[in-house]
Amino acid sequence: MYNTEFRGKLIEGNKSLGQISQDIVRPIDAKTPRWWFISMGISLVMLGLGLYAKYITVTEGIGSWGLNNSVGWGWAIINFVWWIGIGHAGTAFSIFLLILRQKWRTSINRAAEAMTVVAVMCAGLFPLLHMGRVWNFFFVLPYPNTRGPLWVNFNSPLFWDFVAITAYLLISASFWYFGMVPDFATIRDTTKSKIKKAVYGFFAFGWTGSSKEWLRYEALAFILGGIAAVLVVSVHSIVSTDFAVSVVPGWHTTIFPPYFVVGAIFSGFAMVLTLVTMIRKLYKMNDFITDSHVDAVTRVLIFVSLIMGTAYFTEVFIAWYSASEYEYYMFFKNRVFGEYAFQFWAMVICNAFIPQLFWWKKIRSNITAVFIISLFINLGMWFERFNIVVTTLAKDFLPAAWAGYSPSYIEILLFIGTLGLFGAGVLMFFRYIPMIAIHEVKSVAKYDKPSHERKHRNHEE
Amino acid sequence: MKNKYLLGVFGDEEHLLDAFEDLKANSYKIEEVYSPYPIHEILTGMGHKTRMTHAAFALGVVAVLGLLGFMYYAAVISWPLIYGGKPFNAFPSFIVVTLVATILIVTLGTLFFFSARAKIFPGKKAEIIHEGATDDKFVIVFNASDIKDNKDELYRLLKRHGVEDIVEK
Numbered sequence: 238m239y240n241t242e243f244r245g246k247l248i249e250g251n252k253s254l255g256q257i258s259q260d261i262v263r264p265i266d267a268k269t270p271r272w273w274f275i276s277m278g279i280s281l282v283m284l285g286l287g288l289y290a291k292y293i294t295v296t297e298g299i300g301s302w303g304l305n306n307s308v309g310w311g312w313a314i315i316n317f318v319w320w321i322g323i324g325h326a327g328t329a330f331s332i333f334l335l336i337l338r339q340k341w342r343t344s345i346n347r348a349a350e351a352m353t354v355v356a357v358m359c360a361g362l363f364p365l366l367h368m369g370r371v372w373n374f375f376f377v378l379p380y381p382n383t384r385g386p387l388w389v390n391f392n393s394p395l396f397w398d399f400v401a402i403t404a405y406l407l408i409s410a411s412f413w414y415f416g417m418v419p420d421f422a423t424i425r426d427t428t429k430s431k432i433k434k435a436v437y438g439f440f441a442f443g444w445t446g447s448s449k450e451w452l453r454y455e456a457l458a459f460i461l462g463g464i465a466a467v468l469v470v471s472v473h474s475i476v477s478t479d480f481a482v483s484v485v486p487g488w489h490t491t492i493f494p495p496y497f498v499v500g501a502i503f504s505g506f507a508m509v510l511t512l513v514t515m516i517r518k519l520y521k522m523n524d525f526i527t528d529s530h531v532d533a534v535t536r537v538l539i540f541v542s543l544i545m546g547t548a549y550f551t552e553v554f555i556a557w558y559s560a561s562e563y564e565y566y567m568f569f570k571n572r573v574f575g576e577y578a579f580q581f582w583a584m585v586i587c588n589a590f591i592p593q594l595f596w597w598k599k600i601r602s603n604i605t606a607v608f609i610i611s612l613f614i615n616l617g618m619w620f621e622r623f624n625i626v627v628t629t630l631a632k633d634f635l636p637a638a639w640a641g642y643s644p645s646y647i648e649i650l651l652f653i654g655t656l657g658l659f660g661a662g663v664l665m666f667f668r669y670i671p672m673i674a675i676h677e678v679k680s681v682a683k684y685d686k687p688s689h690e691r692k693h694r695n696h697e698e
Numbered sequence: 699m700k701n702k703y704l705l706g707v708f709g710d711e712e713h714l715l716d717a718f719e720d721l722k723a724n725s726y727k728i729e730e731v732y733s734p735y736p737i738h739e740i741l742t743g744m745g746h747k748t749r750m751t752h753a754a755f756a757l758g759v760v761a762v763l764g765l766l767g768f769m770y771y772a773a774v775i776s777w778p779l780i781y782g783g784k785p786f787n788a789f790p791s792f793i794v795v796t797l798v799a800t801i802l803i804v805t806l807g808t809l810f811f812f813s814a815r816a817k818i819f820p821g822k823k824a825e826i827i828h829e830g831a832t833d834d835k836f837v838i839v840f841n842a843s844d845i846k847d848n849k850d851e852l853y854r855l856l857k858r859h860g861v862e863d864i865v866e867k
Contacts, residue, residue, distance in 0.1 A: 254710075254734060254834035379772060388772040392781055392791040400795050404802035411809055418818065422832040423734070425824070442813075443822030446831045448744045451736035453816040456750040460808050464754075468801045475794060680735035683711060 247340055247681050249524040254679050258423050261673050264520050265424065265433075272519070273664060280660035287654010290647045291366065299369050301647045308630040308642035313363040315622040316652050319504070320360035321402070321476055322497075322618060326505015327353025328409045329469045335462045340684065341533055343677035344525045348516060349509045350413035351670070355662035356508070357406045359655035364398070366651070394478040401468075401475045408468060412461050418444050419454070419676040473501040480625060486567040487629035490555070496548045500621060503541045503588065507614035510534050512663065514608045516672055525673050528602055535595040535607060538614070546589030567629065577628045580620050587617020703729065704845060705828055706838040706856045707863040714836040715739055717859035726852065727844040732831035750815065754808045761803040765796045828865070835862075842866070 252260065293301050304311050327349040334342035365371050377399050379389045389396050421441035425434055444450065477497035480488040510531070517526050556568035572581040591613045594600045601607065632639050666672070708714040715737070721728060722743060731740050773779070774786040781788070813819045828837045838856075845852050856864060 258734075258833050379768075385777055388777055388779075390779075390781055391769050391773055391795055392784060392788050397794045397798070400802075401798045404798050404805075407802060408805045411805060415809065415812075419734075419832065422824065426826065426829045426832045438824065439821070441824065442818045442820055443824040444818060444832070445824050445826060446732045446734060448731045448733070448740050449746055450816045450818060451733070452741045452744075452746050453748050453750060453812050455736050455741070456748045457808060457812045460751060460754045461805055464801045464804055468798065471794075471797055471801075475798070478794075676735045 246527065246529070247343070247684060248678060249527050252524065252682065254682065257679055257682060258427055258675055260522075260524065261671050261675050261678070262424055262427065264667065265669060265671065266428065266430075269668060270519075273668060277661060277664050280657045280664060283653050283657025284661055285654075285657070286650045287652075287657055290650035290654060291362075293647050294366050294651070295371060299367065301645060303643050303645040303648060305640045305642065307633065307638050307640035308627060310367075310626050310630060311642055312644045312648040312652060313367045315619070315626050316655065317360050317363035318476060318497075318622045318626070319619050320356045320363075320655065321473065322501035322504040322622075323508045323615070324353045324356035324360055324405070324409070324505065325469060325473055325498075325501035326509055327351070327356075328405075328412065328465055329502050329505060330509060331412070332462045332466045332469060335458070336466060340681045341530055343681050344527075344530055344673050345509060345513055345534075346677070347413075347416065347670075347674045348512050348666075348672055349505075350409060350416065351666040352508055352512055352663065353409045353505075354406070354413055355659050355666075356505075357402065357409065358662070359659050361402055361406065362655060362658075363651075364402075394475065394482050397475045398479055401472045405468060405472045408461070408465055412465060415454075415457065415461075416674060416677075417670065418442055419446065420671045420674065422446065423675050424671070470498055473498045480629075485629050485633055486561070486563040487572075488625070490552065492548060492551060492555075496552075499541060499544050499548065500618060503538070503545055504615060504618035506534060506538055506541065507611045507618070510538070510607060510611040511615065514604055514611070516667070517604065520667070520672065522673065525678060531604065531607055532601050535601045538592050539595045542589060542592035542595075542614075546585075549585055549589060563634065567632070571628050571632055572624060577624065577631075580623050580628070584617050584620040584624055587613045588621065591617070702842050703827070703867055704840045704842055704849075704852075705863075705865040705867065706840070706861045707828060707830065707865065708836040708838070708860070709834070709862045711737060711836065713860040714838070717856060717861065718743060718838065720855060720859060721838070724855065726855075727841065729839045729841045729844070730827075732827060732835075732837040732839065734832055734834060734836070737836075748815070750808065750811055753811050754804050757807040758800055758804045761800040761807075762796055765799050765803075766792060769795065827867075 248257070302311060302313070327346075330349040331342065331346040334346070365374055368374060377389060377396065379391075418441055421437045422444035425438040425441050428434055428437065474494035474497065477493035481490060481493035483489060513526050513534075514531065516522050517531075553568050553573060556564040559565075569575070571577055591610055594606070594610060600610075627642050631642055706717065708717065711733075714731075714733070718728075718731070718740060728744070731744060733740065769792045770787060773788070773792075778786045780786075784791075827839060828835060831837045840852070853864060
C-alpha cells in the first residue's frame with residue numbers, strides 16, 4: 238500500500254472528490270486568460286514561419302537546405318531525433334510508472350502524454366519533408382502496387398523507423414485519448430454549459446462509470462501499458478539503428494540503442510518538468526503537482542544524468558581503447574578537442590554536469606531553478622543530436638570529401654515552425670482538456686487520509 | 699409510471715464497500731455499481747470477468763504469424779531482390795518490423811475489443827443513471843423487480859451503512 242508517512246501526501250489540501258473535479262476542470266470553464274492569447278499568437282506566428290519554410294522546401298526542393306554531399310543529414314534529422322526523444326518520455330513516464338505502481342504518476346501523466354503526442358507529430362514532419370517529393374510519401378507503405386509490385390526493404394532501419402514512428406504516434410495518441418474518456422464524462426455531467434455538455438459528451442463515448450466499463454477499462458490500461466512499454470524501448474532503439482548499422486566512425490557503436498533510449502527518457506523527463514512547472518505556476522495546480530512530485534522527477538533526472546555521463550565517457554574511452562585510428566580521430570580530434578568542441582562540451586555540461594545541481598535539496602525545491610535546469614537539459618540534448626549527426630558526416634574516411642555544414646534559414650524556420658506547433662498544441666491542451674487525470678487522482682486521494690479513516694482498504698489497487 | 703430502479707447513493711468508498719459487502723452477505727441481487735474511479739473489490743465482487751487479455755494474446759499470435767508470412771511473401775516469393783548480399787529471407791532483420799507492427803495491431807485490436815465489449819464508442823449517448831457517478835458519488839443500482847419483497851429491509855441496510863440518498867426511478 239501507499240505509505241503517506243513515508244512518501245508524503247499525493248494531493249495537498251484535504252480535497253473532497255467533488256473539489257478535485259472542480260479544481261481540475263476550473264481552467265476549462267474559466268475565461269481564457271490574456272497570456273494564453275499572447276502565447277498562442279506567438280506560437281501561431283512561429284507556426285506560420287514554419288509553413289513558409291515548408292512551402293519553399295516543397296516547391297524548390299531540399300536544395301534550399303544547407304546540406305551537401307557529405308553532410309546529407311542536417312538539422313532535419315537532428316530535430317527529428319530531438320523531438321522523438323522528447324516525445325518518448327510521455328509514454329515512458331506514464332507506462333513505466335504505471336507498471337511499477339508509482340501512485341505519484343497520476344498528477345503528471347496526462348501532461349506527459351499530451352506532450353508526447355504533439356512532440357511526435359513535430360518529429361514526423363522532418364523525415365516526411367526530407368523525402369523531397371513528399372507527395373510520394375505513400376511509396377513507403379508496403380502495399381500491392383502497380384510498380385512491380387515493388388516492395389519496401391524490410392531490412393532497412395529507415396523503414397523500421399517509419400513503422401516505429403507511425404505505431405508510436407497511433408499508440409500514444411490512443412493511450413492518451415482513452416485515459417481521458419472518463420474525465421470527459423465528468424465534464425459532461427458537471428458542466429452547466431449546454432455546448433460543453435454536447436461536445437464533451439460526444440468525446441466521452443457514452444461513458445457512465447459502471448463496474449462493467451471499469452473492469453474492461455482497467456484491462457485495457459494494463460494491456461496497453463504492458464505492450465507499449467516494449468514499444469517505448471524499441472522505438473528509440475530503432476531510431477538509433479538509423480545510425481548504428483552504418484559503418485561510419487562515431488555511429489558504428491553497440492552502445493547506441495540503450496544510449497538513445499536513456500537520452501530520450503532524459504530529454505522527455507526534462508520537458509515534462511518544464512511543462513508541469515508551467516502548469517503549477519500558470520494554473521495554480523500546486524495542490525496536485527506538489528513539491529514532492531517535482532522532487533521525484535528531479536531525483537530521476539539526477540540518476541539518468543549520471544547514466545548519460547557514463548555513456549559519453551564510455552564512447553570516448555572506447556574510441557581510445559579500441560585503437561582504431563578513425564574512431565580516435567572522430568572523438569579526440571573532431572569532437573573533444575577539435576572543430577566541434579563547443580557542441581561536444583555544451584552537450585556534456587548541459588546533460589552530465591548541470592543536472593548534478595539537483596543533489597542539493599535547496600535547488601530541487603526552488604521551482605525557478607528547476608525550470609531553468611530543465612531548459613538546459615533540453616538544450617543539451619539538442620547539442621547531443623547535433624554532435625551525433627553532423628560531426629560524423631562532416632569528416633568521414635575520405636578527407637577529400639570533408640565538408641562543413643551550417644543550416645540555411647529555411648532549416649532554421651522549419652525548426653521554429655515545429656516549436657510553434659508544439660507551443661500551440663500544448664496551449665490547446667491547457668485550455669480544453671483536463672490537465673490532470675481526474676479519475677486517477679481521485680483513486681489515489683484516499684491514500685492521503687489518516688489511516689484510522691480508512692478502516693480496511695489497505696490493498697494496492 | 700412504475701419505478702424500474704432503486705439507487706443507493708453513497709458519498710465515499712468506505713461506506714459503499716461496507717454496504718456492498720453486507721448486501722452480498724445477505725444475497726441481494728445488485729444490478730450494477732457506478733463509481734468515479736475503479737474500485738477493486740467492486741470489480742471482483744460483481745463477478746464479471748473479462749477475456750480481453752486472452753483476446754489480446756490471440757491477436758498478437760495472429761499478428762506475428764501474419765506479418766512474418768507477409769514479409770516472406772513480399773521479399774522471397776513476390777519480388778525477390780538482393781539487398782547488400784543478404785539472403786532473400788533475411789529473417790532476423792524482419793523481427794524489428796514484426797515486433798513494432800504487432801504492438802500496433804494488438805493495441806488497435808484491443809481498443810476495438812474494449813469498444814465492443816464495454817460498449818464505449820463515438821456517438822453513443824450515455825445512459826446516465828445518476829449525474830454524480832462520474833463526479834463524487836458512488837451508486838449501487840437495484841432492479842426494482844428483484845427487491846420488491848424486501849424493500850424495507852433493504853432501506854434499513856443501506857441507511858445503516860450511511861447511504862446519502864435513496865432514489866427510485
